[in-house]
Amino acid sequence: MVGRLVENLELYGRLSELDRRAIAALPLTLRRFEPGEDMVIEGDAPSHCRLLISGLAFRHKTLRDGRRQIMSFHVPGDICDIEGLLLSMDHSVSALSRAEVGFIPHLAMEALLDGHPAISRALWRTELVEAAVAREWMVGMGRRTAYARIAHLFCEMYARLGAMGLVENGRCRFPITQTHLSDSLGLSVVHTNRVLQALRGDGLLSFRGGELIVHDWPGLQAAGEFDPAYLHLRSVAA
Amino acid sequence: MVGRLVENLELYGRLSELDRRAIAALPLTLRRFEPGEDMVIEGDAPSHCRLLISGLAFRHKTLRDGRRQIMSFHVPGDICDIEGLLLSMDHSVSALSRAEVGFIPHLAMEALLDGHPAISRALWRTELVEAAVAREWMVGMGRRTAYARIAHLFCEMYARLGAMGLVENGRCRFPITQTHLSDSLGLSVVHTNRVLQALRGDGLLSFRGGELIVHDWPGLQAAGEFDPAYLHLRSVAA
DNA sequence: CGTGAACTTGAGATTTCTCAAGCGGGGTGG
DNA sequence: CCACCCCGCTTGAGAAATCTCAAGTTCACG
Incomplete structure (x- = not known):
């Protein structure tokens, strides 16, 4: 279930067996989303993290008059609303295709991160890569x-x-x-x-x-x- | 010296006295940058974090033909190249005005983060806010x-x-x-x-x-x- | 007094947008 | 099983935003 997540986290460095086991032990509630269905909405303060297991998802903001900006796409192994752990959502996340999503309680996530600095660091790194992608999109929209x-x-x-x-x-x-x-x-x-x-x-x-x-x-x-x-x-x- | 940084980290929740003291104890080498001077360049793999103490800075990418995209502005208390801790730089950071910058060795930073989950979390949060700002810029460039x-x-x-x-x-x-x-x-x-x-x-x-x-x-x-x-x-x- | 960077203005060229309409396939109700 | 409908794709054409080129102005600084 969390295979892709571990893969994702290990892209830059192995985790210990202990770390891997802790991830595998995360309590996970499954849910399926249909194409276009919202997984989180702007303004939400979620109590769970959404781990994308299969399918694709995207982040977006929609302005009052209907103009929409999509800000990223997500593939299996991504946590689509990790910022919800620390902040309220300032945008929405929706399923692109039919998607299976694992819900992980914030409490479990926090315990995991506090107890496993290597995981914390790896997850942070995926976050940094996401930010890098966002910057590249800015270059495109601004200058290409x-x-x-x-x-x-x-x-x-x-x-x-x-x-x-x-x-x-x-x-x-x-x-x-x-x-x-x-x-x-x-x-x-x-x-x-x-x-x-x-x-x-x-x-x-x-x-x-x-x-x-x-x-x-x-x-x-x-x-x-x-x-x-x-x-x-x-x-x-x- | 690190006052603004602590302020920045405490925006959402107090740090313990212990945490604060650990930050104050960080080894810090000062350096001044002149307007327009580069603090880090795309491709660098820095060995220090650059803490902006006074003045402003900005991140940017410059394409071969000279087109440039600025991706964010930084104010005192921001660490301008925190991603250099885990990744190589995929963009440059330059001083906007005359700026005082504190250099913190990555080793010290890593020790701080591993030993102080609350600081790690607070710093991560500032990172998430930066990502939120980036997304808002995308909305602007795409749809405004x-x-x-x-x-x-x-x-x-x-x-x-x-x-x-x-x-x-x-x-x-x-x-x-x-x-x-x-x-x-x-x-x-x-x-x-x-x-x-x-x-x-x-x-x-x-x-x-x-x-x-x-x-x-x-x-x-x-x-x-x-x-x-x-x-x-x-x-x-x- | 000369120089350069930043700012300003004019004017024509492009890119991209908006509006409007037609096409096509998959899904659904009769 | 068929007709209809909706969504996504496509096309045409004029309009608007924005760009490029080119030159002039201002002002701080040496």
Whole structure:
């Protein structure tokens, strides 16, 4: 159940057997979410952490008039609302696809962190990587064209999913709509659609029915000015 | 020397006398940076943490062709490269104004964190707040007009500086150029300049020679769609 | 008095947006 | 089993925001 979490935490350094056993012993309540369903809402002060076990999720803020900004995507092994441990939520988290989520009581989490500095440090590190990703998104929204921005996002997800073994033969599932894509990148759906066609036309990728196919990985990286260093992964999808 | 840091860490909950004394006992080497000088550079793997003692600093990434994106501003009491403790730097940090910086060896920092869970937690919380600010910037760059974006940034800094007691009579020092402003918000200098004039013309603020004067705080907040909740401050400048 | 950085202005070029409408497939009720 | 409907995708076209280029101004500083 927590396999992906341990994997995630061990990306940069092994945990002790003791640490691993403590994680495995976490009390976990399972729940399933349907696509689009909210897992936490802005303003909540959650009493549990939500560990994504299968499926994808995303963080977002929605303004009064309906404009929405998606701020990150989450893959299995991520805790989607870790900040809820210390702060109230200033944004919402929703399921992208059908998702299985493990609920871990804050009390258990706090005990785990206080008793296991190595886990605390590893979890903090995943947090820092998330912040690095957020900064890279800022660079994109502030300083890159729509074309580069879209290319970059696909590079990022391709690399992240690849690192989890979810890329096969240049293909991976990435079940988002063009609306999600637009809301991630700060674009209109219309423009996103046209730029997507350009990327396809340039032979870089196809994206259809929630499946991403990368036809020209070096070309796509160049188009997106993608340098995976900020992901702090150990290896990158070939 | 570390007064601001303790203040910062105690924003949400007191530390014990023991914790406070441990912080005060940190070995600290002082160094001064001139405006624009780099404190850490992308790619560095620092061996010390940089605690900002006086002055302002900012994080940024610069692309090959010179486009730059500023990703955050830092005030006294912030550790500007805390992620260097666990990761290599994927961006640079530079001094905005003349700044005094305390260098703390990573070894001392690690010992402090491992021995004092409360400090570890408090520091993590400041990190989470930073991430929240980053998300709000994303909303701005993705979904707000230049006018709202500029207003919002000034609201944010006014609130943050106000919370530190650095606002007096609706005025505060915020020593950035219009170029910095543009690079923070993903705008061209020309456009920034014109929008700034509009904000001044609408009687919301003046910004000249690195001094921000807020003439109409409610109006400015409305223009920027500013809701300080994401800053997770205890109080907001009046 | 000369110089450079920051700021300002003008004007045309681009990117991206908005509005409006048509298309297509999967799901549902009759 | 079929018609209908909705959501997501696509296209067209004019509008708006923002950018780039180019030059002029101001002011602090040496």
